[in-house]
Amino acid sequence: MATTKSTKTTAKKSSKSAATKAKQVKKTAPKTAKVETREEVTTCADKPLKGFFARKCDANENILTIFKSPRIYGAIIGELVGTMLLTIILLSLGLYQPLYIMFGLIAITAAVYGLSGANLNPIITVGMMASRRMSAIRGVLYIISQILGAWLALWIVSLFRNAGDGAYELPKMAEVESGQFWVVTMIEFVGAIMIAFFFARALAYKKSPLTFAAIVGTGISVALLFAIVISSNFLSLQNNFALNPAVALMYQIMPSGAENFGELLGGASLALVTYWIFPLIGGVVGFYLSDFAAKLSGEKCCCGCKEVKK
Numbered sequence: 001m002a003t004t005k006s007t008k009t010t011a012k013k014s015s016k017s018a019a020t021k022a023k024q025v026k027k028t029a030p031k032t033a034k035v036e037t038r039e040e041v042t043t044c045a046d047k048p049l050k051g052f053f054a055r056k057c058d059a060n061e062n063i064l065t066i067f068k069s070p071r072i073y074g075a076i077i078g079e080l081v082g083t084m085l086l087t088i089i090l091l092s093l094g095l096y097q098p099l100y101i102m103f104g105l106i107a108i109t110a111a112v113y114g115l116s117g118a119n120l121n122p123i124i125t126v127g128m129m130a131s132r133r134m135s136a137i138r139g140v141l142y143i144i145s146q147i148l149g150a151w152l153a154l155w156i157v158s159l160f161r162n163a164g165d166g167a168y169e170l171p172k173m174a175e176v177e178s179g180q181f182w183v184v185t186m187i188e189f190v191g192a193i194m195i196a197f198f199f200a201r202a203l204a205y206k207k208s209p210l211t212f213a214a215i216v217g218t219g220i221s222v223a224l225l226f227a228i229v230i231s232s233n234f235l236s237l238q239n240n241f242a243l244n245p246a247v248a249l250m251y252q253i254m255p256s257g258a259e260n261f262g263e264l265l266g267g268a269s270l271a272l273v274t275y276w277i278f279p280l281i282g283g284v285v286g287f288y289l290s291d292f293a294a295k296l297s298g299e300k301c302c303c304g305c306k307e308v309k310k
Contacts, residue, residue, distance in 0.1 A: 053132065061135040072138070076145045078115025082108050083149030084156075086120055087247055091157045095241070098224040105217035113209045118216070122146055122245040122276075123283035127196040130284040131291060133203075146246040154250050176240070176270045184240050185274045187227050191243045192279040194223040196286025204299070248275035 066072050089104040112118040119125045125142045128134040134142075176184055198219020205211040223243055231237040242248035248271070 056131070056133045057135050057138075061138065063137045066135070066137050066141075072141070075116035075138075076141055078112045079119060079142050079145035080149040080152070082112035082116070082118060082120045083146040083246060084153045086244075087150045087153035088157060090244075090247060091153060091251075095224060095239070095243075096228060098221045098228065101224065102217050102221035105220055106213045109216050110209050110213035113212060116142065118213070120146065121195065121243075123192045123195055123243075123279050123286075124199050126280045127200070127283035127287035131200070131287040143246070147249060150244075150246040150250045176274050180235075180237065180240070181270060181274065183235055184231075184237070185278050187230055187241050188243065188274055189278040189282045191223040191227050191241065192282025193286040193289070194226065195220055195243060196283040197290050198222070198286075200287045200290035204294075242275055243279070245276045245279055 085108050086105065089101060089108075093100050095101075108120070109118040112120065117128075119128065119142055122143045125134065125139050125146070129136060129139040199216055202212045202215035202219070205215065220243070227241045227243060231240055242251070
């Protein structure tokens with residue numbers, strides 16, 4: 001009997017000690033797991049610029065592979081037709097009708113978006129290339145298509161104008177003079193930053209083409225309003241901005257006239273700097289400004305790291 005009681009007592013003690021050890025393991029296990037989880041987690045907030053310059057387009061897309069798929073031809077047609085329609089609106093209404101232009105832009109952007117992404121402006125295309133959202137060869141093809149689309153629009157509008165009584169005159173852009181060079185250039189530069197920023201922000205809504213088109217169309221209209229107010233109200237200048245290098249090339253830079261070749265070359269050089277160089281730089285600034293703000297805010301983590309949910 002004594003042996004049986006001692007055996008029972010020993011069994012109880014061993015079961016109690018086992019239960020105590022199990023409780024200790026349960027208490028320590030979560031802590032160990034939490035520590036390991038914290039060590040494994042890396043957040044974009046810790047390194048906001050991680051992956052900032054990472055490639056966001058197809059790394060295999062180059063001059064040897066891009067033409068193997070018929071999609072590039074649809075994209076080229078989309079950019080050509082879209083830029084043509086946009087330029088027709090600008091030549092018909094002029095730049096001083098931002099409300100009508102906004103509705104036209106929304107419609108054209110929504111229609112072309114599924115084909116090419118609806119850049120319709122070298123400012124956007126260069127910004128897409130600089131932020132590594134688009135390959136160099138695709139960007140070059142887009143810009144060529146945009147220029148051809150703008151030229152085709154000028155040809156079509158001129159045909160209709162010549163078929164009439166000739167009373168309607170196409171909107172004329174004032175030539176860039178040396179005294180107004182920096183003023184007009186800064187209008188183009190700031191306007192390009194605004195256009196690129198709105199387009200880059202609209203890419204967050206690319207799954208909804210109508211929302212994307214509304215943001216892009218409204219953003220370009222805001223840039224037009226800025227240029228109109230600054231040039232007309234503050235500086236007393238008229239028809240001195242384009243905010244689209246493709247339109248400016250066929251409408252301002254190329255048709256420049258002068259008494260001799262030296263004067264022609266000088267005027268074309270000023271126009272190129274004003275309507276091409278600085279707007280393209282502005283497009284790059286606008287895209288990087290948007291990406292930098294998005295990175296700091298933690299809106300999107302595109303570098304493949306894990307984010308901690310608070």
